[in-house]
Amino acid sequence: MKHDCSHDYFAKAKEVIPGGVNSPVRAFKSVGCDPLFIERAEGSRIYDADHQSYIDYVGSWGPMILGHCHPEVVRAIQDAAVNGASFGAPTYKEIELAEMVCEAYPNIEKVRMVSSGTEATMSAIRLARGCTGRDKILKFDGCYHGHADSLLVKAGSGAATFGVPTSPGIPADFAKYTLTATYNDLDEVKSMVAANKNEIACIILEPIAGNMGCVPPQPGFLEGLRELCTAEGIVLIIDEVMTGFRVAFGGAQERFNVRGDLVCLGKIIGGGLPVGAFGGKKELMDQLSPEGGIYQAGTLSGNPLAMSAGIATLKLLKQEGFYEQIEEKSAYLEAGLRQAASKSAIPTCLQRVGGMFCTYFCEGPVNNFSDASKSDTEAFSRYFRTMLDSGINMAPSQFEAGFMSVAHTKQDLDQTIEAAEKAFALL
Incomplete structure (x- = not known):
């Protein structure tokens, strides 16, 4: 995917904002590409300055459990x-x-x-x-x-x-x-x-x-x-x-x-x-x-x-059944990502609690920061970029959790799993 507007905006931002961003993890520096500049969001999706749509698992770093713009x-x-x-x-x-x-x-x-x-x-x-x-x-x-x-x-x-x-x-x-x-x-x-x-x-x-x-x-x-x-x-x-x-x-x-x-x-x-x-x-x-x-x-x-x-x-x-929906969607995605990762020769470990999850590029389990630090961050970067090109927005760091929202549909989850299968195959 081309991100011409985001690229131009980032260059301009670096002239007036340190590093071009107002929080370091937004810079995408660790994943080897420029950040997306977002124009709007709705439900499970965000839309960048180039009018491209992404299924979003960042959720503004967690709070968008209802989806965007409920x-x-x-x-x-x-x-x-x-x-x-x-x-x-x-x-x-x-x-x-x-x-x-x-x-x-x-x-x-x-x-x-x-x-x-x-x-x-x-x-x-x-x-x-x-x-x-x-x-x-x-x-x-x-x-x-x-x-x-x-x-x-x-x-x-x-x-x-x-x-x-x-x-x-x-x-x-x-x-x-x-x-x-x-x-x-x-x-x-x-x-x-x-x-x-x-x-x-x-x-x-x-x-x-x-x-x-x-x-x-x-x-x-x-x-x-x-x-x-x-x-x-x-x-x-x-x-x-x-x-x-x-x-x-x-x-x-x-x-x-x-x-x-x-x-x-x-x-x-x-x-x-x-x-x-x-x-x-x-x-x-x-x-x-x-x-x-x-x-x-x-x-x-x-x-x-x-x-x-x-x-x-x-x-x-507080509505009845809300967290059961989050659990069901998260478990479905977890199973699909595990299956996709199993076809790759690169060691991975997927960990999840409720609507929070992370795929580590190392042998598991990960119980502390020393374990997490063994992750292959270069492999994660390649995985991240491939997922982004497939329309999946994840946290641009191996050391951040992903988040599920109630707005994610089965079609979103299936599209994410399909993208992961492609990403792991390329790795």
């Missing part, structure tokens, strides 16, 4: 926009969405709205430090929690794609307070906690690691972290920015029946508009300003357009 979500945004795009003042919609979040997550008694996932995780960590009086945090290799200074240490997502797990510009004094452990290795975590007795404020993790592909927690891992944090007075922060309302209405915590002290949310609760949130029990959340002394603020927090889109989205997700 009419009820669009109508909610339009109705809200008529009354004003931003007030910098409270609205009733903030209460309505907060109540819906608390209903879905029994461990969230109060929630603070913010404008991004990075804001949510950064603020949750500040709250944990303030509540415990401790400075250190513990995260996991390959887990990405946004680009706050203390979290860009052995991070996944775009940081992994570009081979910069610790970004320049982060003072060593900041990074020294961040401990990193191996995902799914509970013994290692216990050893690190013992070596830093009474110094760790929080453990933060993705309950399903979606920024090194799609890595589910091994049996006992989340349960072990919960027990350890309770015993040691450590705040357990579960980052559900990606998994919240995605793998179940109550997120991964409902799916695995393990609850965090603080929970970070984003993406879906804004219906695709910029939004994030963090919440937990009252005794923690009431220590935030203006109730308590731990400061956190945001002029655009609780934006009425985002709140309206989120309310409309969550109402649709």
